[in-house]
Amino acid sequence: MGVVLVYATSTDGVADDVTLQALTLARGLAGGDSVHAVLMGDEAAASSLGHHGAATVHVAVHEALASGAPDARARIVGDLAGRLGAAFVVGPGTEEGNTVLARVAADAELPFAANCLRVTPGSPVTVLRQRWGGSLQEEAVIRADRVILSVAPHSVPAEATGGAAGVEPFTPDLGATDLVVRVARRVPAAAAGVSLADAKVVVSGGRGVGSTAGFGPIEELAALLGAAVGCSRAVTISGWRSHTAQVGQTGTRIAPDLYIAAGISGATQHMAGCKASKKILAINKDPEAPIMTMADYAVIGDLHQVVPAISAEIRRVRGV
């Protein structure tokens, strides 16, 4: 138990959900001590942090914070943690949260536990954290006076307290070395179809698709459903499809209403990326494939026959 500092990320004046989840976990670590949060500019987001239990929101104001600058962010968080005598520094387990907190830990020569699911205060502090993208968990102890950790996204539901935070803007003291790593420019992406990460329906093909051309029927079904096309790692390492379509531990994590997995066996690497789907339909020749114990619906059969038949049936039902 002790003072807690939360590294808060926000988008256009609203704290990110993953930050509110981290804040919810962090509240439980403070005991009777106070919960602080630090925002990188974007003062408008302070109210949502107060609403989720931050007593004080520190807002760092500096022009460099608009352009990434992970070392500058880490300097700000580390200095503030020192000033507050924080026992815990907590943030979201996103790419950004993890790289900033790793830097805070490296600067202070302290351990850093990424993607925690549960934290038990004590001496030493015990954490349960994700390994293998969540397919495995680790119970570990952290030996440090200041415990630095991130919270695995979507593992702790955000809970509001209805409070209001005191807001304290300040100008951070940054040196030249803090500003070496920063975004020099942004290259806009060409407008693509439905984004994999945000799609309501995703139709994916695996090794069973067999070739680049084999994705034709999968694309056709996806177009009929307004869905994004995904694939497994077996597909991308075979060069059949670009990595941007890969669903999995080292690809995109998705959470659609429906995930259609055709010719995908259900390897750990893949399921780490699609297990947040509300419903999964597996199409597979092998009734013993591991995915059958993780799917809601299954069709036993060759995807090369089943997928075109679904498209034909949709057209028939729609009368087109």
Next chain:
Amino acid sequence: MRVLVCIKRVPAVAGRITLTPDERAIDMKYLGFAIGPHEECAVEQAVRLIEEHGGESVVLILGPAEALEQLRDALALGINRAIHLVTDGEEWDAGSTAAAIADAIRDDEAANGHFDIVLLGNEAADSGGYQVGVRIGRSLGRPAIAGIKGLAVAGGVASAEQEVAGGRDVYDLPLPAIIAVLEGINLPRFPSVPGRLRAKSKPVAASNPARGEQGLDLVRLVVPQGVSKQAVVLGSGADAAPAIVEMLAGLGVL
């Protein structure tokens, strides 16, 4: 140009993970080992940088004697030589791993000059710590960046790209720099037979660093209680189409 790529030996897990009786490791009875996916791409990137700019590529691993297998895999793809920090097989936390790698870099650089770029995978496939690159950067006083899916080097500057909503953020890092890459930055080549043969005679320098104190110390591993479902079978083959479409309509996605 000199490029170092750091890799890790990890279990090639497939379907279901089972643990050893002491619950401190994955039961490897039916599994092999591999280089982690992000790191396979880091190796490919190192080979490409040297193909483009000339110079020397070196691969480094911290792991048991058997990790020589993963070093040979990287050498077979075109890396010039290897550094093996040999452990007794026990897990090292990120802090002690980074410290040993930074020491090995200092030793190699004292003899051969600095590495322009140190490449790593974004996070280890198994332990997922997200920090070794940053710690090496801090120890050596060099800029470090993570989450990289595009890399170009020109005029002593590495332009490293992160994928973000709506495009790509480009960081221009002065060399020498530490760069942690994500799978998808490239499509790794497969080793050729002559490559495999050449790998056998490439130099591997082995040493035995001390493990040091563990700040984050593994107590035990836990296989999460998965939601074990039994899928509702909608049918077999093309005949299942009407039942599937009915299900789609029921979910409101039609």
